[in-house]
Amino acid sequence: MARAVTPRRKLINTLVAWAIGLLIFFPILWIIVLSFKSEGDAIRTPIKVLTSAWTLDSYAVVQERSDYFKHFSNSVILAVGSTLLGVIVAVPAAWSMAFVPSDRTRGILMWMLSTKMLPAVGVLYPIYLLFIQLGILDTRIGLVMVLMLINLPIIVWMLYTYFREIPGEILEAARMDGASLREEVMYVLTPMAVPGIASTVLLNVILAWNEAFWTLNLTAAKAAPLTAFIASYSSPEGLFYAKLSAASVMAIAPILIMGWFSQKQLVRGLTFGAVK
Amino acid sequence: MGQIQLSKVTKKFGDLTVIPPLDLQIEDGEFVVFVGPSGCGKSTLLRLIAGLEDVSGGQVLIDGQDATMVPPARRGLAMVFQSYALYPHMSVRKNIAFPLRMAKMDQAEQDRRVTQAAEVLNLTDYLERRPGQLSGGQRQRVAIGRAIVREPQAFLFDEPLSNLDAALRVGMRLEISELHKRLATTMIYVTHDQVEAMTMADKIVVLQAGRIEQVGSPLELYRTPRNTFVAGFIGSPKMNLLSGAQAEKHGAHTIGIRPEHLLISTESGEWEGTVGVSEHLGSDTFFHVNCPGFADPLTVRASGEMDLKYKSRVFLTPDPAHLHRFDAQGLRVE
Amino acid sequence: MATQHSRSAARVMMAPAVILLLGWMLVPLTMTLYFSFKKYLPLRGGDLGWVGFENYVRFVSSSSFWPAIWTTLIIVGGVLAITVVLGILLAILLDQPMWGQGIVRILVIAPFFVMPTVSGLVWKNMFMDANNGFLAHLWRAFGAEPVQWLSQASLPSIVMIVSWQWLPFATLILLTAIQSLDSEQIEAAEMDGARKFSRFRFIVLPHLARAITVVVLIQTIFLLGIFAEIFVTTGGAFGTKTLTYLIFQRVLESQNVGLGSAGGVYAIILANIIAVFLMRIVGKNLDA
Structure with a gap:
């Protein structure tokens, strides 16, 4: 196993790694700082920003101006709804691919992934028209469907890689023990795959939460999630740093906090199950 | 009853014939060992009997009934897998009770059978543990427990001892033999280890490349091997x-x-x-x-x-x- | 390794996912193809009849077409190169013994959680703004003239913003892969007299091949469709118009659906070329 390193070496590693870590994290840190400043202070030089007074004003203004909670709840419904729906559709498909592989399995999987490469913009107008026809433009149900479909290939793929780690013998044992297919999936496969399913859900909630093409183009007032909420702050150029920062912090905080609390599953999920 | 008959059974994977037409008769209560080098088709044969694979031709008869198209769950057979295939998220008790639960047996009867099996297998103290907390030998016993509670027509063992260390293997060998004496149920046992075959079997089936080389009692095979393959395979050190x-x-x-x-x-x-x-x-x-x-x-x-x-x-x-x-x-x- | 029974069950269980995705792919695709052969201006008369390949010819002969293709490839290629190289270095660094490894890892992952609209806006205003942005203050502190990032160095700026978002992903995958490397392999190489660099070159790097493949595959999927980062920063100005963005402008800004649809078909073809190319390399590496 790993050998001991000299304390000096470890200290250097630590300093370099922390410096780089903070550098990467700095933009987020900085908007957190700016969000607690007044507009006047927020555009001053960094040193003066840090020494100026702290205030919660920006948060109050943002909530008043654009109803954060409505957008927040839309985001939650879209992200969680589309992910759960996707998992329900993907579990049986992933079961088939992992435990009854055929010559076509890899082809189907690759085809599924390739649908993700289809440029969304190429089909924007047709989808837009269909949404109008079906009367689901700017509704949460419509977006849940779209987000489910765009993440479905990833969900299938991730579940497939997790399922493949489960020895087929255990499912065969269940079959010998008299379990039907439904019982096999419900009582044996799903509970065994809980960590993998959790990682899949977590990652896809994040992907859906941050999705910013369909959510921007298919929503207006009613179903708009936080991606649209924040985009509405893009007009006043170079101004209102504090408010923009507050809005940004409000948009990313839920995911950031969720990510930190579930780091282990998330790290596993972030690798899409493809690397062990 | 646990009489199993294979009639002209064949198995192909694509173009590859793993088992050419094969006939075999297994009597009720017999301890039959399939033995042969790896890749000889012995595990495949067991899986065909279990119903985990379809036969490409021929028939599998259980107690005279054609079971060829019957799904594994309804063949009345229990199987112990090489990896034990225990359900890692269930306690030992739940593992053993799983086939009974699937059969919708009433709770009292489930408890009775699990308790009894646990006593037979010395697992009473471990019923609430998870498989991950057990030693290899204990896991093996849980797998056997899960098989015996169903009171099956026949037991199928797929190299059940190959993951145990040498000392444990000898002990488990005895336990399985004892179990067979007590239950007097048909057992089909797959191994590549001719010592296991010699010590446990009533009848040994020596397989090579999917073909049966010889069938007979251990001493018959030892004393009168029908060909050089059996002669070289049975006995240690080799002839x-x-x-x-x-x-x-x-x-x-x-x-x-x-x-x-x-x-x-x-x-x-x-x-x-x-x-x-x-x-x-x-x-x-x-x-x-x-x-x-x-x-x-x-x-x-x-x-x-x-x-x-x-x-x-x-x-x-x-x-x-x-x-x-x-x-x-x-x-x-x- | 299965019975007929389980194979037919597998087909049934696969069906919902396959049918949904097939519908999601075919229905809009057919409509896009249909529109691409029409003169279709929703706000100026709607469907004005069939025009054959006119839209296709117009889209390609537009002066923005080839620059858009190049911009797309530069962004995808640039971000891939930066994230893979920096990701490997960072993964090796994070694999070293240190204090507070867990916290550093959290810091490094964080940008992945930031939604593209936020990251675009934050970089554009708080960092790259030439008057009050953080970088402007920094430049001035060293006596330099602040850079007009998003107009003078627009493409590199976008590449930088996107790389910042995707570096965590690359780092994490590569780190996981490095940690899974059998230490006995490294020790064996050490016993065989391999120097540090040789160990990296001949043991670590080949071991990372699969992880790098995954990074390239997944990032390409997402980067080809990159939209919000451009939408909120340059709005496609200053040579940052990707193919995606160009089509977006044709459809939504100039409301020329026929022309935009023809562009969409080109984008689909481009994506397919890249997909086939990728699947070729990646498919092999993903089996294992």
Whole structure:
């Protein structure tokens, strides 16, 4: 196993790694700082920003101006709804691919992934028209469907890689023990795959939460999630740093906090199950 | 009842024929061992009986009923897997009760059977543990427990001891044999280890490349192997198989002589050679003797007291009563 | 390794996912193809009849077409190169023994959680703004003239913003892969006399091949469709118009659906070329 390193070496590693870590994290840190400043202070030089007074004003203004909670709840419904729906559709498909592989399995999987490469913009107008026809433009149900479909290939793929780690013998044992297919999936496969399913859900909630093409183009007032909420702050150029920062912090905080609390599953999920 | 009959069973994976048409009759209550080198099709054969694979042709009859198209759950067979295949998220109790739960048996009866199985298998103290907290031997017993609570027509074992260390393996071997004596239920047991086959079986089925080489009791196979493959496979250390001039002297293409049927002497004998490696087991000593004119060294069993130096000169004499003779096709000549 | 029974069950269980995705792919695709052969201006008369390949010819002969293709490839290629190289270095660094490894890892992952609209806006205003942005203050502190990032160095700026978002992903995958490397392999190489660099070159790097493949595959999927980062920063100005963005402008800004649809078909073809190319390399590496 790993050998001991000299304390000096470890200290250097630590300093370099922390410096780089903070550098990467700095933009987020900085908007957190700016969000607690007044507009006047927020555009001053960094040193003066840090020494100026702290205030919660920006948060109050943002909530008043654009109803954060409505957008927040839309985001939650879209992200969680589309992910759960996707998992329900993907579990049986992933079961088939992992435990009854055929010559076509890899082809189907690759085809599924390739649908993700289809440029969304190429089909924007047709989808837009269909949404109008079906009367689901700017509704949460419509977006849940779209987000489910765009993440479905990833969900299938991730579940497939997790399922493949489960020895087929255990499912065969269940079959010998008299379990039907439904019982096999419900009582044996799903509970065994809980960590993998959790990682899949977590990652896809994040992907859906941050999705910013369909959510921007298919929503207006009613179903708009936080991606649209924040985009509405893009007009006043170079101004209102504090408010923009507050809005940004409000948009990313839920995911950031969720990510930190579930780091282990998330790290596993972030690798899409493809690397062990 | 647990009578199983295979009739012209074949299995192909694509173009590859794993099992050419094969017939086999297994009687109720028999302990049958399928043995053969890896890749001989023994596990596939077991899975065909279990219903985990479809046959490509032929029939599987269980108690005279055609079970060829019956799904595994309804064949009334229980299987113990090589990896034990325990459900890691369930306690030992839930693992053992799982087949009963699937059969929608009432809770009281489930509890009764689980308790009884746990007693038989010495698992009573571990019922609330998860498989991950058990040793290899205990896991093995849980897997067996899960099989016996169903009171199946027959048990199928797929190399159940291959993941255990040597000492445990001997113990489990005895336990399974005892279980068979007590339950008197048909057991089909797959292994690549001929020692397991010899010690446990009522009937051994030796397989090679999907074909049955010989079926018989352990001693039948040991004493009268039907061909050179069985002769070389059954018995440890292996039978010495010699061909060439020495074999022709006995009117055969190949002759076989077991290590215990060669007499070793430092003074005189039929064949002269020099001692190579000696293996001392305490009770016995095995000498590997290089004789001019033979391609391979001969293995000889001698008493544990005997000690010979490397390269010392010895003489070997085969016991003519225990000489096996085979023809050019490798078949036994009487 | 299965019975007929389980194979037919597998087909049934696969069906919902396959049918949904097939519908999601075919229905809009057919409509896009249909529109691409029409003169279709929703706000100026709607469907004005069939025009054959006119839209296709117009889309390609537009002066923005080839620059858009190049911009797309530069962004995808640039971000891939930066994230893979920096990701490997960072993964090796994070694999070293240190204090507070867990916290550093959290800091490094964080940008992945930031939604593209936020990251675009934050970089554009708080960092790259030439008057009050953080970088402007920094430049001035060293006596330099602040850079007009998003107009003078627009493409590199976008590449930088996107790389910042995707570096965590690359780092994490590569780190996981490095940690899974059998230490005995490294020790064996050490015993065989391999120097540090050789160990990296001949043991670590080949071991990372699969992980790098995954990074390239997944990032390409997402980067080809990159939209919000451009939408909120340059709005496609200053040579940052990707193919995606160009089509977006044709459809939504100039409301020329026929022309935009023809562009969409080109984008689909481009994506397919890249997909086939990728699947070729990646498919092999993903089996294992």
